[in-house]
Amino acid sequence: MMDTILLLALNGLIWGLIIALIALGLSIIFGLLDIINVAHGDFFMVGTVLTWYVLQETGLFWPAFILVPVIGFVLGALIQRSIIQPIRNAAALSIVATFGLSLILQELVRMIFGATPRRILPPIQGTIPIFGIEYEIYRILAAALSVAALIAFFLFLQYTKIGTWMRAVRHDRETAIAMGIPAQRIFILTFGIGFALAAFGGVVAAPITTVDFRGGVDLLPFCFMAVIIGGLGNLPGTAAAAILLALLEGVIQSFADPTVARISSLVLMSAVLMLRPQGLFRGLAK
Amino acid sequence: MAKKQTRRSFLKTALAGGVAAGTANLTLMRDLYAQASGPIVIGHHCDLTGVISSWGYWHDKAAKAAVEIINQGGGIAGRRVELATEDTESNPASGARKLRNLIERSNAEFVVGSVHSGVMLSAIPIASELKTIYFSTGEATEATGAKGTRYSFRTGTDTYSIAAASMPWCVENFGKVWSIIYADYAWGQSTNQESKHFIEKAGGKTLASIPVPLDTKDFVPYLAQIPPETEVLLPAFIGSLSVAFYTQAKTMGLDKKMKMFSSSASIESIAPDDIQGAAEGVYFFENFPRMLKAKDDEYHREFIKRVGIDDVHAREVGSQRVMDKSHGWQAWEDIFAIKQAIEASGYKTRKDVEGVIKALEGMEMKNSIGHPQGDKLIRKEDHCGIIDCYISRVEGGKLEVKKRIPKEELAKNMPLRHNLSQLPV
Numbered sequence: 001m002m003d004t005i006l007l008l009a010l011n012g013l014i015w016g017l018i019i020a021l022i023a024l025g026l027s028i029i030f031g032l033l034d035i036i037n038v039a040h041g042d043f044f045m046v047g048t049v050l051t052w053y054v055l056q057e058t059g060l061f062w063p064a065f066i067l068v069p070v071i072g073f074v075l076g077a078l079i080q081r082s083i084i085q086p087i088r089n090a091a092a093l094s095i096v097a098t099f100g101l102s103l104i105l106q107e108l109v110r111m112i113f114g115a116t117p118r119r120i121l122p123p124i125q126g127t128i129p130i131f132g133i134e135y136e137i138y139r140i141l142a143a144a145l146s147v148a149a150l151i152a153f154f155l156f157l158q159y160t161k162i163g164t165w166m167r168a169v170r171h172d173r174e175t176a177i178a179m180g181i182p183a184q185r186i187f188i189l190t191f192g193i194g195f196a197l198a199a200f201g202g203v204v205a206a207p208i209t210t211v212d213f214r215g216g217v218d219l220l221p222f223c224f225m226a227v228i229i230g231g232l233g234n235l236p237g238t239a240a241a242a243i244l245l246a247l248l249e250g251v252i253q254s255f256a257d258p259t260v261a262r263i264s265s266l267v268l269m270s271a272v273l274m275l276r277p278q279g280l281f282r283g284l285a286k
Numbered sequence: 287m288a289k290k291q292t293r294r295s296f297l298k299t300a301l302a303g304g305v306a307a308g309t310a311n312l313t314l315m316r317d318l319y320a321q322a323s324g325p326i327v328i329g330h331h332c333d334l335t336g337v338i339s340s341w342g343y344w345h346d347k348a349a350k351a352a353v354e355i356i357n358q359g360g361g362i363a364g365r366r367v368e369l370a371t372e373d374t375e376s377n378p379a380s381g382a383r384k385l386r387n388l389i390e391r392s393n394a395e396f397v398v399g400s401v402h403s404g405v406m407l408s409a410i411p412i413a414s415e416l417k418t419i420y421f422s423t424g425e426a427t428e429a430t431g432a433k434g435t436r437y438s439f440r441t442g443t444d445t446y447s448i449a450a451a452s453m454p455w456c457v458e459n460f461g462k463v464w465s466i467i468y469a470d471y472a473w474g475q476s477t478n479q480e481s482k483h484f485i486e487k488a489g490g491k492t493l494a495s496i497p498v499p500l501d502t503k504d505f506v507p508y509l510a511q512i513p514p515e516t517e518v519l520l521p522a523f524i525g526s527l528s529v530a531f532y533t534q535a536k537t538m539g540l541d542k543k544m545k546m547f548s549s550s551a552s553i554e555s556i557a558p559d560d561i562q563g564a565a566e567g568v569y570f571f572e573n574f575p576r577m578l579k580a581k582d583d584e585y586h587r588e589f590i591k592r593v594g595i596d597d598v599h600a601r602e603v604g605s606q607r608v609m610d611k612s613h614g615w616q617a618w619e620d621i622f623a624i625k626q627a628i629e630a631s632g633y634k635t636r637k638d639v640e641g642v643i644k645a646l647e648g649m650e651m652k653n654s655i656g657h658p659q660g661d662k663l664i665r666k667e668d669h670c671g672i673i674d675c676y677i678s679r680v681e682g683g684k685l686e687v688k689k690r691i692p693k694e695e696l697a698k699n700m701p702l703r704h705n706l707s708q709l710p711v
Binding site for chain 1 (some may be wrong): 599
């Protein structure tokens with residue numbers, strides 16, 4: 001029993017790190033642009049599909065870790081300019097606009113890539129015995145890559161000029177503009193980074209899950225829970241909440257039905273909304 | 287103040303009324319005539335978009351090919367066939383709305399139904415209310431069982447017939463200690479229930495039944511629940527869940543510890559080659575073998591040619607798409623079944639639908655271009671298809687047939703549980 005608890009806790013932690021990447025993208029888009037991005041799961045899905053194409057074209061998996069986030073960034077920037085920018089002063093429209101975007105992305109991928117799910121082999125194969133089962137080595141690499149990406153993102157946000165501008169615009173948009181910060185460029189950049197983070201999550205997760213045109217649909221509710229529990233727009237809080245949620249579900253799944261584990265997450269989210277609407281990790285916000 | 291009636295105004299009104307009544311009568315007569323001798327409209331409730339669209343594509347293609355053959359041969363009872371297709375979006379709510387469109391606006395007189403169990407189950411009450419025959423192509427047994435009506439039929443297999451056909455052989459040959467891991471919705475639950483029953487009936491036992499939520503990405507928490515004493519694992523997933531399951535189960539070396547057997551639905555529209563060997567060694571139930579050589583005759587060959595697939599993987603010629611061959615044939619054959627029943631009953635208009643129902647109940651269909659899957663019977667009482675079935679194994683990326691279960695054996699293993707033929711029309 002103890003082995004199962006430890007295994008599922010470890011697995012939850014690893015999965016949580018991947019989810020944290022995706023939820024972080026959702027959170028920066030909301031925090032800076034006030035956009036509730038219903039298409040964010042599809043950004044992840046596009047990441048998995050692009051990974052599949054990179055693998056097909058080059059025969060190599062590793063280039064996807066660079067190419068896919070770059071393509072994701074460009075796509076994100078284009079989407080911000082063409083879809084989000086025109087409705088920037090009517091945030092309520094963002095749900096409708098991004099829902100439409102979600103349908104467009106899914107149907108485009110279905111048309112081009114097809115409706116049949118595909119499998120990608122991990123770049124590192126093999127297993128190691130952990131807590132009574134053969135555990136995939138790639139998952140440990142995936143967790144390490146996710147940690148590296150999270151650290152890189154927070155370092156970028158903390159120590160670069162653009163990162164400082166992003167934080168400034170999020171903190172006080174009018175003052176930042178008055179100080180000469182090019183807010184419009186920051187908006188484009190932020191949306192691009194949000195897409196790139198989700199796409200990077202897609203690259204990391206593709207060999208674990210599948211490549212499928214609806215692959216992002218089921219991921220979105222979990223990411224939203226992480227954003228709400230972590231605190232809307234609170235980036236470190238979001239990452240911490242994603243890890244906490246996945247860990248919590250992992251531990252509960254070791255002795256109860258997985259549905260009970262998901263109900264527990266929803267109960268936690270409801271409790272946070274009622275008792276601490278600013279999020280569980282307010283202290284982490286800067 | 288009332289207008290005074292004059293002889294002139296009276297004549298004018300009478301004349302106008304007479305013309306209107308005459309025109310209306312002509313219109314009614316024309317409609318009646320059209321229904322009795324114009325084209326017969328067959329509706330196709332098809333999952334063209336959404337989660338099961340990789341299957342819907344083939345149902346659409348098969349239905350169109352069948353209608354083309356029928357029209358080239360003179361139609362149904364001398365009447366041309368028109369196919370009206372509505373996309374269910376693989377969604378029960380949309381599917382219900384689209385079925386009403388098909389019947390009430392497109393005037394579909396018979397409907398070839400959805401392969402999505404949720405859509406199909408939501409459609410049957412509507413089809414029955416509108417007195418329209420609905421052929422289910424999905425596998426949830428309720429469509430011709432507890433939720434069946436006089437109007438619901440199927441030519442293919444369901445979770446009940448799949449378990450009845452396969453479990454006696456599987457328990458005898460694979461092992462007696464089973465576990466089931468299934469997608470937690472109508473089809474998966476039905477598969478779990480029926481398989482468990484037939485495993486026990488065959489002298490085996492089920493150690494664990496593990497439901498997996500549909501939004502699952504990571505299978506480790508569920509795979510960790512499979513008891514290590516399990517000899518045979520029955521996974522019941524479709525589409526991306528299925529690929530994710532085989533991928534992760536293979537990685538964890540589950541295929542080395544236990545045998546796996548699953549329904550054709552788990553590998554439909556997927557070539558084993560395309561998932562990099564994740565399903566290698568797994569046994570699958572099939573009802574229309576993917577490889578031509580397992581049923582090599584002129585009708586199977588013509589079917590393959592008409593739908594444009596190869597004879598090994600059922601892959602579309604010139605593309606990467608793979609047919610859901612153990613389901614997609616029903617969209618083709620159901621139209622031929624409707625043709626046979628219409629011609630046998632002398633159906634002219636909707637009011638003759640009871641005759642078609644009676645013709646379908648107990649109807650035998652011969653291996654032919656209309657029924658390339660093989661000889662079959664729609665059992666009178668429960669409206670189920672009684673057909674030959676197969677158990678295949680993925681070997682070298684191909685589904686090799688290991689066992690053929692004749693339709694007579696299926697009928698013997700599958701006692702009647704419902705008598706739909708006694709329900710009112």
